[in-house]
Amino acid sequence: MTDVIILGAGTAGLSAAIYAVRAGLSVRLLENGVCGGQILNSPDVDNYPGIPSISGFDFVQNLSGHAESLGVKPESVIVKSVELAGTVKKVHTANETIESRTMILATGASHRKLGCPGEDTFQGRGVSYCATCDGAFFRGKDVAIVGGGNTALEDALFLANSCRTVYLIHRREGFRAHQSVVDAVRARENIRLVLNATVDEILGDQFVTGVKLKNTQNGTISQLEVSGVFVAVGLNPNTDLFEGQLDLDGGYIRAGEDCHTSVEGVFAAGDVRTKPLRQLVTAAADGAVAAVEAGKYLA
Ligand code: NAP
Numbered sequence: 636m637t638d639v640i641i642l643g644a645g646t647a648g649l650s651a652a653i654y655a656v657r658a659g660l661s662v663r664l665l666e667n668g669v670c671g672g673q674i675l676n677s678p679d680v681d682n683y684p685g686i687p688s689i690s691g692f693d694f695v696q697n698l699s700g701h702a703e704s705l706g707v708k709p710e711s712v713i714v715k716s717v718e719l720a721g722t723v724k725k726v727h728t729a730n731e732t733i734e735s736r737t738m739i740l741a742t743g744a745s746h747r748k749l750g751c752p753g754e755d756t757f758q759g760r761g762v763s764y765c766a767t768c769d770g771a772f773f774r775g776k777d778v779a780i781v782g783g784g785n786t787a788l789e790d791a792l793f794l795a796n797s798c799r800t801v802y803l804i805h806r807r808e809g810f811r812a813h814q815s816v817v818d819a820v821r822a823r824e825n826i827r828l829v830l831n832a833t834v835d836e837i838l839g840d841q842f843v844t845g846v847k848l849k850n851t852q853n854g855t856i857s858q859l860e861v862s863g864v865f866v867a868v869g870l871n872p873n874t875d876l877f878e879g880q881l882d883l884d885g886g887y888i889r890a891g892e893d894c895h896t897s898v899e900g901v902f903a904a905g906d907v908r909t910k911p912l913r914q915l916v917t918a919a920a921d922g923a924v925a926a927v928e929a930g931k932y933l934a
Contacts, residue, residue: 637663639929640726640735642717643873644709645672646915647905648741649698650922651929652707655739658930663733664702664709665726671695672743673870673906674915678767678793683915691767694915719880719898737929740877740888740896741904741922744870744913749781753837754866761843762864766790769863773798778863779846780804781834787867788812788820794865795823802859804829806851829859837864872907884909894925900932 639655641648644666655662674680677691686694699709717738718725724738746764748754754762763769766780767790774797780787783805789812794801803820808830810817820826829848835856836847845860872887882889882897887910890896890903904921906913 636723637661637733637735638933639663639737639739639926640665640724640733641739641741642714642726642876643672643741643743643905643907644670644699645741645743645905646674646694646698646918647743647907647922647925648672648739649702649707649709650919651739651741651904651926652702652709652922653705654923654926655929656702656705656707658926660926660930660933662707663735664707665712665714665728665733666709667711667713670699670709670711676765676767677789678770679789680915714876717876717880719877719901722900724900737900737902737932739894739902739904739922739925739929740907741918741925742873742876742907744872744906746866747869747871749834749837749866749868751834751836753839753843757837757839757843757864760841761839761862762837762866764866766793766865766867769865770794770797773863775799776862777802777860778865779829779834779859779861780865780867782867782869783807783809784811784867784869785813785816786869787865788816790865790867791820791826792816792823795826798863799825801826802829802861803827804832804834804846804848804859806833807831832857834864870906870913874907892924894921894928900929902928 638660674691777800779802838845888903890908894902902925904925905918
């Protein structure tokens with residue numbers, strides 16, 4: 636019987652593991668993808684206090700190295716289902732059932748899709764959800780990035796370093812991204828803003844050749860020739876496993892700053908929980924809080 640099962644080895648999960656182990660709790664850290672989570676896709680992290688600039692990859696190396704130095708070994712498993720209620724929590728994988736006294740849910744969020752024709756057809760053939768991973772394939776070419784949040788604008792800046800022209804397509808005129816990023820984007824000569832536009836279709840033959848755009852104000856249809864389309868239109872929380880077992884709010888796990896969920900002994904940390912600010916620093920903080928709260932519950 637483990638003290639804590641942590642689901643998800645992103646920033647929140649790894650931070651929770653560090654705090655839990657340091658508090659003397661036994662921990663199993665389960666991850667169904669690559670250890671590190673979403674920040675792996677960030678080319679440059681420049682808002683983590685105390686670290687002026689670091690790549691997402693290096694940040695994860697440091698964080699997972701820290702956890703491993705304390706004896707935490709993330710396990711790569713596909714979780715089939717969970718049982719959250721009661722004093723014994725259970726995780727069912729393909730091969731075993733793992734039991735614990737508490738559970739920290741740090742499953743994060745995944746890329747939202749545009750849902751237009753061509754998106755699935757050309758995924759991996761010009762359509763990408765990760766500028767850091769795939770940007771190098773488009774060196775010297777014209778690309779589009781869709782979205783108006785921090786991810787889209789930061790990715791536009793990253794792509795502008797190697798692509799000829801980056802068209803930033805956004806469905807309205809105001810941006811969700813931080814003002815400093817908006818200013819940086821506006822200052823870049825090879826980023827062109829295509830505002831009040833949505834992508835109606837992604838066009839191509841074998842690979843992407845362009846996008847069909849619809850003006851959101853007058854309905855006019857136009858086309859843009861690009862070799863790549865980067866989609867950065869937000870996130871969907873990874874909570875399918877928990878549906879019907881605890882309170883969700885808009886798909887996110889309902890939990891406050893103490894990370895308590897509606898089920899005793901189950902805590903939510905990071906992007907997966909309801910919160911006003913989804914950042915690396917708040918994910919790390921949640922991990923710490925959730926681990927401490929799990930310790931208090933066990934005590
Ligand atoms: P986000 O902030 O939710 O922004 C999503 C953007 O996509 C919005 O501009 C939205 O438009 C647009 N959008 C949504 N659905 C669309 C659709 N179907 N078609 C066209 N456009 C669509 O998502 P995000 O940029 O991925 O960021 C996620 C979270 O991570 C945020 O909390 C963000 O602050 C955080 N983050 C922080 C940093 C940083 O601090 N450096 C970096 C990356 C991400 P509307 O604005 O019109 O709704």
